[in-house]
Amino acid sequence: MTGGLIGPAQAVLMASIARRHYLHGRSKVELAREFGLSRFKVARLIDEARDSGLVRIEISHHGEIDVDLSARLAERFQLVHAIVVDTPEDDAASLRDHLGRAAAQLLGEVITSKDVLGLAWARAVSAMVRALRPLPGTPVVQLTGALALPDGRDTSVDVVRNVAGASGGAAHLFYAPFTVPDAATARALRQQPEVARAFDQLPSVTRAVAGIGLWEPGQSTLYDASSEFDRQELRRLGVCADISGVFLDADGKPVRTELAERTIGINHEQMQAIPEVIAIPYGVARAPAVRAAVRSGLIGGLVTHTALAELLLDDE
Amino acid sequence: MTGGLIGPAQAVLMASIARRHYLHGRSKVELAREFGLSRFKVARLIDEARDSGLVRIEISHHGEIDVDLSARLAERFQLVHAIVVDTPEDDAASLRDHLGRAAAQLLGEVITSKDVLGLAWARAVSAMVRALRPLPGTPVVQLTGALALPDGRDTSVDVVRNVAGASGGAAHLFYAPFTVPDAATARALRQQPEVARAFDQLPSVTRAVAGIGLWEPGQSTLYDASSEFDRQELRRLGVCADISGVFLDADGKPVRTELAERTIGINHEQMQAIPEVIAIPYGVARAPAVRAAVRSGLIGGLVTHTALAELLLDDE
DNA sequence: GCGCTAGCTGCTCATATGAGCAGCCTTGAT
DNA sequence: ATCAAGGCTGCTCATATGAGCAGCTAGCGC
Structure with a gap:
């Protein structure tokens, strides 16, 4: 494809993998097996998901203390x-x-x-x-x-x-x-x-x-x-x-x-x-x-x- | 200390480490050196930060597509x-x-x-x-x-x-x-x-x-x-x-x-x-x-x- | 068709990471 | 004082991970 822009399928795939990785703590090797991808591909998708802002990580308040x-x-x-x-x-x-x-x-x-x-x-x-x-x-x-x-x-x-x-x-x-x-x-x-x-x-x-x-x-x-x-x-x-x-x-x-x-x-x-x-x-x-x-x-x-x-x- | 509740210093330390790890992508070994802790301690703090909800990870919208x-x-x-x-x-x-x-x-x-x-x-x-x-x-x-x-x-x-x-x-x-x-x-x-x-x-x-x-x-x-x-x-x-x-x-x-x-x-x-x-x-x-x-x-x-x-x- | 470039893919190897374990210190009870 | 329990700490080793690299393929201009 063009490579510049990420399409919806790509975006959803990234979200899906990122979700399992970050929220369920699955390892990249595990996800690679599950999705039939190489672990490198999985790693790249996760990196891209983070860099593109698709995955947002924030440190939240804890009571009165910010x-x-x-x-x-x-x-x-x-x-x-x-x-x-x-x-x-x-x-x-x-x-x-x-x-x-x-x-x-x-x-x-x-x-x-x-x-x-x-x-x-x-x-x-x-x-x-x-x-x-x-x-x-x-x-x-x-x-x-x-x-x-x-x-x-x-x-x-x-x-x-x-x-x-x-x-x-x-x-x-x-x-x-x-x-x-x-x-x-x-x-x-x-x-x-x-x-x-x-x-x-x-x-x-x-x-x-x-x-x-x-x-x-x-x-x-x-x-x-x-x-x-x-x-x-x-x-x-x-x-x-x-x-x-x-x-x-x-x-x-x-x-x-x-x-x-x-x-x-x-x-x-x-x-x-x-x-x-x-x-x-x-x-x-x-x-x-x-x-x-x-x-x-x-x-x-x-x-x-x-x-x-x-x-x-x-x-x- | 009591161990049950985490105090503000502990919370801020977790936040500080979690911030560098998740947001700046620093490795745990690196952070351990920087903070003068063992890498195990750093790992435990990061885990605790995630488990206690101090670090919140969410997958956000991407344009029209959820x-x-x-x-x-x-x-x-x-x-x-x-x-x-x-x-x-x-x-x-x-x-x-x-x-x-x-x-x-x-x-x-x-x-x-x-x-x-x-x-x-x-x-x-x-x-x-x-x-x-x-x-x-x-x-x-x-x-x-x-x-x-x-x-x-x-x-x-x-x-x-x-x-x-x-x-x-x-x-x-x-x-x-x-x-x-x-x-x-x-x-x-x-x-x-x-x-x-x-x-x-x-x-x-x-x-x-x-x-x-x-x-x-x-x-x-x-x-x-x-x-x-x-x-x-x-x-x-x-x-x-x-x-x-x-x-x-x-x-x-x-x-x-x-x-x-x-x-x-x-x-x-x-x-x-x-x-x-x-x-x-x-x-x-x-x-x-x-x-x-x-x-x-x-x-x-x-x-x-x-x-x-x-x-x-x-x-x- | 021919070569060229660019991007994508999966490999190697050094490094980072996690699970489990044993020692040590604190704490509290007898 | 002594002892037991629990939690905290840092170790080992198998596994996961990341950086860099080389081959492959697609697209493109001649």
């Missing part, structure tokens, strides 16, 4: 874990709840008793902790000082204590603010025994959970808590994202800031040494910050929602 | 060819046109110059012939006498002559009515040289095209053209279907009738000897006749529409 999008996200950004929750972008609180539950599931699944968990402070992390089931005796390390929030609940200290308590693991926590007015105070605080002990644990942390902030009003708890001077100064330095006080520019490169000197919390090098940092970003507005975070190489896991995930995959 | 339904029909009834046209069941004429085009495509695709084509008379066959492109010099044999239709166009003779003319093949045709008043006349007619010559070609016919009638008013051209006596008599004998004058009961078994003695056309044995008889049934009302036809083993190809195909697949 596994296909998750897999693509993980693949694209070389992530160890990616979870995309298929939830509409309602208000931030509901989003945090959904992502928090998913992150809790993820953590519950991957954490073993040999892990050491680091927890930074972020509202999404608090949401995760609320949904978290007891872990198998995992020690928990506090990564950042406490940030004064209007409601005053669920500080970094509470979060660490709760998780460790429920898990029966050691809690490495300290009482200190996230930022202080001058570098000297910060240095002094870092030498406090309990702070120093917690920080000594950092190299042993195997997994950590953090939020991602965008250096804009209302997009980062740290931004909102900072002085107008610091806000401007960091913007001037090109700060785009903050991951629990670790500042990055839009390309994900670390930015040295004077503010970091006045911070009681994990720094860039210490975070880089953690095998897997799981971030829980939400809200399409924060896309530039998330982009920076994944480019930085600091992030090994991402728990987010459909809209943001699609935005991340679209560009570049 | 290849999946076609394949299922062919599989179920052991047909060499089955074409299901996805067209709504409008009026009979439009249905005939659609099926005629599909049948013409099928014939054009499968017929070679070594084939000998037999054509019975049916309105669907006429529709097919109108859509038929020239065949590669295929000889054409007339299978049935001419039936007087109101419009008088496209008799069995015309159909055969047209196809053979366009194809450049020999035309084995004869001028004789389909039915005559008595058996003696029929015998005499069959001995006419041109009739006999055409019938002598029957054993060499490799593919034939026919319609399927249901022995009910308005469901069979032959029924409508018969005397009231014959109508009743054949019904009494349990006739359900007629394939160009070959009568079958509801189970597809041949029914000997006196009417057959008065018919100038192919008989049951001769039809059974044809390697592939392609029928073009339409209209859900004729389902019982089509069922009988496929059960008879006479039919090797079926060109029909969605509603009828689904009806056939549903029962039993």
Whole structure:
């Protein structure tokens, strides 16, 4: 025949063979015998059926999680874990709840008793902790000082204590603010025994959970808590994202800031040494910050929602 | 872990691996290296992904033809060819046109110059012939006498002559009515040289095209053209279907009738000897006749529409 | 008719794959 | 603490599979 176009008989034959192969799991040799063709012919027909789009293979949703999008996200950004929750972008609180539950599931699944968990402070992390089931005796390390929030609940200290308590693991926590007015105070605080002990644990942390902030009003708890001077100064330095006080520019490169000197919390090098940092970003507005975070190489896991995930995959 | 339920990380890992395997065609060994797993683990994950419904494989439409339904029909009834046209069941004429085009495509695709084509008379066959492109010099044999239709166009003779003319093949045709008043006349007619010559070609016919009638008013051209006596008599004998004058009961078994003695056309044995008889049934009302036809083993190809195909697949 | 090209077919051989099996670890009960 | 059960893991070996190749056939221009 002409060869270019496939006729209906050919199409149906391909469909018939493809159906038995893919849906009933018959081997090509078997089908060759059955149809009186060589196994090569059968293989070619199956290939053609796939290439021509006659057979469509799709990875479907699995409950709330869009596994296909998750897999693509993980693949694209070389992530160890990616979870995309298929939830509409309602208000931030509901989003945090959904992502928090998913992150809790993820953590519950991957954490073993040999892990050491680091927890930074972020509202999404608090949401995760609320949904978290007891872990198998995992020690928990506090990564950042406490940030004064209007409601005053669920500080970094509470979060660490709760998780460790429920898990029966050691809690490495300290009482200190996230930022202080001058570098000297910060240095002094870092030498406090309990702070120093917690920080000594950092190299042993195997997994950590953090939020991602965008250096804009209302997009980062740290931004909102900072002085107008610091806000401007960091913007001037090109700060785009903050991951629990670790500042990055839009390309994900670390930015040295004077503010970091006045911070009681994990720094860039210490975070880089953690095998897997799981971030829980939400809200399409924060896309530039998330982009920076994944480019930085600091992030090994991402728990987010459909809209943001699609935005991340679209560009570049 | 618990083992029963699969967590999100597991689900995403399965999706990720299944995606690369099915969509990008990577081998399991390759994926095992890439993910740092054993190839067995990869195989198990892929199996689980398929079994759990995470990967969905479907055979999709291909233009007008529902290849999946076609394949299922062919599989179920052991047909060499089955074409299901996805067209709504409008009026009979439009249905005939659609099926005629599909049948013409099928014939054009499968017929070679070594084939000998037999054509019975049916309105669907006429529709097919109108859509038929020239065949590669295929000889054409007339299978049935001419039936007087109101419009008088496209008799069995015309159909055969047209196809053979366009194809450049020999035309084995004869001028004789389909039915005559008595058996003696029929015998005499069959001995006419041109009739006999055409019938002598029957054993060499490799593919034939026919319609399927249901022995009910308005469901069979032959029924409508018969005397009231014959109508009743054949019904009494349990006739359900007629394939160009070959009568079958509801189970597809041949029914000997006196009417057959008065018919100038192919008989049951001769039809059974044809390697592939392609029928073009339409209209859900004729389902019982089509069922009988496929059960008879006479039919090797079926060109029909969605509603009828689904009806056939549903029962039993 | 003669050669030419192009597409189709089925072969070989290295590689991938699946079924079944035995060791090991986890888990839970006594 | 000890033991039993179950599940998970990675091995072996027979079989299935894919890439590339050479022969065959059909169609085509001269």
